[in-house]
Amino acid sequence: MNAAVRAVVRTALVQKIQVYGIEQGYQGMIEGKFVELDSKSVRNIIQRGGTILRTARSQEFRTPEGREKAYENLKSREIDAVIVIGGDGSFKGAGIFSKEYDIPFVGMPGTIDNDMYGTDYTIGFDTALNTVVEAVDKIKDTAHSHNRTFFIEVMGRDAGFIALQAGIATGAEMVLIPEIDGQEARLKEVLSTNGKSSNIVIVAEGNNEGGAASLAETFGRKYQGHGVRVNVLGHMQRGGSPTAFDRYLASIMGVAAVDALIDNQRSVMIGYTNHEIVNIPFNKTIKGKRNIGAELVRINRILAT
Ligand code: F6P
Numbered sequence: 001m002n003a004a005v006r007a008v009v010r011t012a013l014v015q016k017i018q019v020y021g022i023e024q025g026y027q028g029m030i031e032g033k034f035v036e037l038d039s040k041s042v043r044n045i046i047q048r049g050g051t052i053l054r055t056a057r058s059q060e061f062r063t064p065e066g067r068e069k070a071y072e073n074l075k076s077r078e079i080d081a082v083i084v085i086g087g088d089g090s091f092k093g094a095g096i097f098s099k100e101y102d103i104p105f106v107g108m109p110g111t112i113d114n115d116m117y118g119t120d121y122t123i124g125f126d127t128a129l130n131t132v133v134e135a136v137d138k139i140k141d142t143a144h145s146h147n148r149t150f151f152i153e154v155m156g157r158d159a160g161f162i163a164l165q166a167g168i169a170t171g172a173e174m175v176l177i178p179e180i181d182g183q184e185a186r187l188k189e190v191l192s193t194n195g196k197s198s199n200i201v202i203v204a205e206g207n208n209e210g211g212a213a214s215l216a217e218t219f220g221r222k223y224q225g226h227g228v229r230v231n232v233l234g235h236m237q238r239g240g241s242p243t244a245f246d247r248y249l250a251s252i253m254g255v256a257a258v259d260a261l262i263d264n265q266r267s268v269m270i271g272y273t274n275h276e277i278v279n280i281p282f283n284k285t286i287k288g289k290r291n292i293g294a295e296l297v298r299i300n301r302i303l304a305t
Contacts, residue, residue: 001051001110003134004123006042007254008083013039021053025086026061026138028053028081028091030243031039044249049127049239051085060085061093064100073103079103081261083254085123087283088286095267105264106257108250112238117288118280119271123253124174126245128155128237129165134199135233137169140238142229143198149191149224153203153232160292162237163204167300173199174298176215178206185291187215189283191223192303199224200256202281 012019019179022040023033025039035041045052051272060066083276084090085108094105110171132154143150146226154261160177167175176183191199201220210218212230220228242250253270256277260268268279 001123001250002042002045002048003242003250004085004108004110005037005051005053006046007160007251009037009042010039012254015258017258019075022082024054024056025058026070027058027082028116029057029073030060030066031057032073034073034079046251047241049241052240058093061097067097067100070097071103074103081106083108083257083261085115087116087122090201090248091269092284092286094099095286098267102276104261104264105282106260106265106267107269107285108253108257109213109269109271109285112158112162113159114161115157115290116269116271117290118273118278118284118285120273123246123250123251124238124242125161126249127240127242128242129162129169130243131237131240132162132166132233132234133169134168134173135236136198136202139231140198140200143200145199146227148227148229149199149201149216149220151201151216151220151228151230152210153205155233155237156204156206158206159222159290160206162301163202163207164292164296165235167202168296168303170200170202171303172202172300173304174201175204175304176201176207177204177210177292177297178208180297181208182197184209184219188218188223191219192267219244257277 008020019037021037022028022032082105091107098105109119109122111122112124114122114125155164216230256270267282269285271278271280
């Protein structure tokens with residue numbers, strides 16, 4: 001996200017547009033937490049995880065009173081356009097706000113879950129994916145040396161993109177994702193028939209048949225005995241220095257977001273599809289559901305044999 005902030009600030013300044021950062025998202029917009037950003041203030045942040053602006057989930061912005069306060073704060077600083085980095089919830093809020101008040105919003109997709117319709121990649125996904133791959137590789141050393149079966153739970157909320165792509169990249173024996181039902185039978189089959197002395201089972205946190213701990217209890221102990229271990233990777237997936245791809249993606253999206261505003265576009269999300277920048281209306285990205293792709297599931301199953 002820092003790479004995105006940097007790109008927005010520098011692109012705007014080149015166009016002689018003054019830029020404010022709003023700390024803690026919509027909540028900061030309501031509370032008046034505005035800081036003017038110049039080129040120097042975004043120096044040396046492209047490699048840093050998190051966000052220098054920090055973030056917050058705002059209940060108040062859901063209310064008309066909260067949005068009115070936010071509007072007053074924008075107006076008093078003569079702010080006439082907003083770029084928001086976030087997911088569905090942020091874009092929903094932006095859509096409602098810019099219908100009530102005449103301030104255009106452009107969005108950039110920022111979530112590790114990669115579950116946004118209208119873009120092949122969201123900012124943060126590649127970094128989280130690489131963190132998971134690194135962790136699984138390390139866990140595999142123990143799995144292999146000690147003949148163990150590991151159930152590793154990864155983030156993704158209701159989506160299995162991190163789990164599935166990490167599964168392919170690490171050669172996991174099985175991946176369980178929320179988009180597919182009835183995976184218990186397959187898990188049982190894999191663990192009882194593949195004849196391997198060690199296994200990696202990656203479980204997406206939103207998986208319908210339970211998390212890593214309960215699956216390990218139900219299936220692991222039954223078919224693999226005591227050599228079963230559970231790892232929940234947790235918030236380490238959301239931090240750390242971004243990968244080259246995430247920095248690149250955030251940078252080109254940041255430039256595109258400012259360009260879109262200059263081009264009088266509003267209520268669009270900047271996406272990246274087939275290696276090109278695209279603009280997707282907020283209502284499309286909010287309503288659309290990104291498909292996980294049956295082909296990826298098939299690939300994982302073939303390669304995990
Ligand atoms: O949506 C991003 C995400 O990291 C999910 O993958 C995860 O379920 C959630 O946020 C964690 O949120 P929190 O930090 O509030 O526990």
